[in-house]
Structures are given as structure tokens and as C-alpha cells.
Amino acid sequence: MAILDKFSTLAARYDALKQSGSDPFSVKFDDIISSVEGVVNGKRTVLFGTNNYLGLTFDPVAMERSIEAIRQHGTGTTGSRIANGSYKGHEQLERELADFYGRKHCMVFSTGYQANLAMISTLVGKDDHLIIDADSHASIYDASRLGHAPVVRFRHNNPDDLAKRLARLKDVPGEKLIVAEGIYSMLGDTAPLKEFVDVKREFGAYLMVDEAHSMGVLGQRGRGLAEREGVEEDVDFVVGTFSKSLASVGGFCVSSIEGFDILRLAARPYMFTASLPPSIIASTISALETLRHEPQRRTKLRANSRRFYNGLKDAGFTVGPEANPIVAVILNDVAVATAFWKRLIDEGMYLNLALPPATPNSSAFLRSSVSAAHNDEHIDFAIELMTRVGREFGLIPDAEPDYSNVTQFPRVSAERPAARASIAPARRREADVGAGMA
Amino acid sequence: MTEEKLALLSEISDVLKAVTSKDVELKPGMNIVNDLGLDSIAVMNFCMALEDKFDISIPLNDMASVVTVDDLADTITTLRSNA
Ligand SMILES: Cc1ncc(COP(=O)(O)O)c(C=O)c1O
DSSP: OGGGGGGHHHHHHHHHHHHTTOOTTOOOEEEEOSSSEEEETTEEEEEOSSOOTTOOTTOHHHHHHHHHHHHHHOSOOOSOHHHHOOOHHHHHHHHHHHHHHTOSEEEEESSHHHHHHHHHHHHSOTTSEEEEETTOOHHHHHHHHHSOSOEEEEOTTOHHHHHHHHHHTTTSOSOEEEEEESBOTTTOOBOOHHHHHHHHHHHTOEEEEEOTTTTTTSSTTSOOHHHHTTOGGGOOEEEEESSSTTSSOOEEEEEOOTTGGGGGGTOHHHHTSOOOOHHHHHHHHHHHHHHHHOHHHHHHHHHHHHHHHHHHHHHTOOBOSSOSSEEEEEESOHHHHHHHHHHHHHTTEEOEEEOTTSSGGGOEEEEEEOOTTOOHHHHHHHHHHHHHHHHHTTSSOOOOOOOTTSOSSOOOOSSSTTOOTTTSOOOOTTOOOOOOOO | OOHHHHHHHHHHHHHHHHHHOOOOOOOTTOBTTTTTTOOHHHHHHHHHHHHHHHTOOOOHHHHHTOOBHHHHHHHHHHHHHHO
16 A cells, blocks of 8 residues: 555565564564563573663562552553542652652653653753754654754764854854763663763753663662763753663653753643553562662672673674673674574574664664673573674684583573473463564 | 855765765755665764764754755755854
């Protein structure tokens, strides 16, 4: 039909990808066994593509509280908070997040995507200016289209370029909002926030940081990059998501700016969508408590990230610039990356295949995310497997490191020791979990 | 075409060549995406290089309405005269 004709190029590219024997955009999990293990095509698979940084998706306390919340308050709110009212849980979660970040205000949204849509499209109006990093997440780009402010991009992580663009707007009236991310979701690199803060001060702009991938990951208390860099005072708005470290779904914005709450009556992606259901609120509150009270998860996550990053780097792969939980192996050829990705799936390792245009410079990435729930066995298995396949593909030099002390395959995790899905017929086949690429 | 416009087109093609190593003689009616064979990322890099060259910022919303080389030249001219 004609209405879909405009997708013919995309469809042809997708067909070509499928012809090559793999379809990275419709991975089907037969089952999910733990935060870091699942079953794909009947094979037990170690998960390295989840964003499940703290390993809390099966946290027993969060699960119990979630179930209890359903019993007490039902399965859904069936409406938006503006039209249908707030539950106590929404307000409690907002208070706890504001407290965690040491800010006066918090607004909770139904997804992290909507948090960005709502905040960015509403904070700047047609007479203001939005200045975003060129490698921003899709939600930031989409927000820029929903709003009415002119949008200017600066070169990725480049404070001088940012300054240059603000200098051009120096005598132009209107407020300026700069948007950057804590950890970038494709390469795992962090923003030079201290330098951005200098620029922001020089030009009197506002600064928003999306800590989606850095909340629970960076900083002494897990508040993210702004905490680690010691610049929280200068970050006017922090946005984040519950779908990564907090292991549920939803998003938020915290700020101490006066008059914040008026945004509840102005931000359309807050006003015109149903609020989060009680079960999600309950598990998120629980996960936030765990994040705050179990810093050892962050320590473990850091150690795991370093082990995995260094292992791949030492094997000769081109990796991103920093040892963060997002570890990207950069391959230039899409076909090679796709074949590599397919081999990993076939051999029991799942990670994300990131293809242009989601990647910078038309490169293709094997993008993994490390979890605090991985053990050394999982990580060494992944390094060994990727190294072996990388050598076979001629991507990295042949060396002879000693893997004699590495077991061939990780054992079943403790979270669902009864899971036998790799030998038993798969259950819950319909419960597919999308191959989310961040 | 005026002298000025010709000069501008030649500056634009220098930038294009520097960024994408495409050496094309730009004609006003050319479609930037189809005729120059640029994907969205190449357009973005091209755009940033133009911004540097002419010391302007081309807002994304302005860029969205740019289809032909002529549109691009007009947008640059307008932004430069506002600067
Ligand atoms: C940087 C960034 N911001 C926002 C989001 C959106 O979050 P959510 O998936 O919770 O909607 C994501 C990931 O999806 C992200 O990577």
C-alpha cells in the first residue's frame, strides 16, 4: 500500500540484514532466568545487553512489594495524574527521589523517554534556545521537535564548540538550555561536565543532564556524573529513568528551581498519558532504597566493568574511551558486526548490535552493558568467546593468552536455580523481551 | 545567478569536499540528500562544517526545510545577514 511506500528503502535494508541470517531487531527470549541469564533459541545465554546495571530485576523485596501493591491498589491507574489524580505512591516516589538528589522538586513520568520529551519541550519556548550534544539520545532529539525553540547542536562532548555556539547567541534574547548526558548510551563515554559548567556560567545558560545510564553507576552515592564531577550545584535539571539501574520502567526530573510544579500543568507528555501503576511505583521505591543502602553493588559494577573492558581491550579490540558499564567494541563494517553478533548469540552470549544511524560516524558497535549481578565466570566467558570469534574473523591479532582456568560456561545463577529452560521446553514463549538497544 | 551566489556555492562545495570527500559541482536545483548521496549523519557533519565555515548556527528546524542546494544557500545567506 502506498502509505508505507516511503519505507521501501528501510524495508530493503532490513530484508538484506535478515537474508544474512540474523535479525538483531527481533531477538526472542524463550525465558529470562535472572538479571544476567536468559534462554534464546533454547540455549542458555548470558545477558550482556540489558542496562540492568545493579542487577535488581529479580530483587526479592522489590518483587514482593510490587505484588503487594497490586493486591492493595490494583493493576493500573487508568489515567493521568492531572485528570485522574495521584496515588500516595507517586508522591512518595517523588519525595524520595528529591531527597536522594538533595533537590526541592521532582516529577515522575511514565517513561524516561517521556521525561525528556516533557522537560525539554516545555522548559524552552519559541523565544528560547535549545543547545544539545550532537550525539544525544533519540528522546532528546524528539523532544527538540516537540518543542518550539530553535535547536542548535554542538559537537559531541566538545566544550569549545558549545562555547562557540553560545557566543553566537550572545546578544540574541531568550533563555538558553544546554542538554548533555552523563554516560552516553552507545560508546559509554562521559560528558566533560566541569568544562560544560564553566561555559554555562560564562553565558548564563541553564544545564540539564540526562543521567539515564549513570544513575546508580557513578558518584559516591550513585547520583551520577554530576555528583562524581562535583558540579551538582550547577546542574539545574537532572533527568533519569527507572528502566536501567532501578529495574522497572518510568522516568523523572529533579530540580531546585523555584516554581517547578507549574510544569505539571504545562508539560504535555506528563499531562496526557496514564501515570505509572502501583506495582511499578512500589518496586521502584524499593530499588531506590537498595541503590542507596547497598553501595557495594556499585563497587562490584565498577570492578566488573573494568574486568570486561580491560579484557576486551587487551585482546586487541577497539573499545570506547572509558571503562564504564557500557562497553562498546567498535567495528567498522556492518556486515562483519552483524555476523559477529549472530555468532555470539549462537554461542550463548547476548549483547546489542548498534548500527548506523544510532552510532556515530557510520560505525557498527557490539554494545554490551555490564551488571553488578555478573560474576567473574560470566565476564571471563564473554571475553574468551569474543576473543575467539574476533580472532576467527581476523579482527584481532592471534595471541596465546592463558584461559586454562576459565570454565566453559557459567553455571545457573542463584536467582532461579530451578530454571531448567535450556534443557526443558521453553515456557512463557509469548513473554518476549525486546532487544532494547538502550 | 549573481556573482555572490556563485561564490557561495563554490564555498559550500569546498566544505562538502572537505567533509565527505565528494567533489561535485553544485547546482542550485540539486537535492541535498538524493543528488549528493548524503545520509543523515553525513548531512549532520556537512551542516556542522558549514556552521564553522560561515560562523553561524543553523537551527535544526531551519535545516528541516532545506531540500535543495538553493535552499541551503538561502538559509546561509539569511543567517549570515542576521549575525
Ligand atoms: C540517554 C537516555 N535517555 C533516555 C532514555 C529513555 O529511557 P526509557 O527507556 O526509560 O524511556 C534512554 C534509554 O532508553 C537513554 O539511553
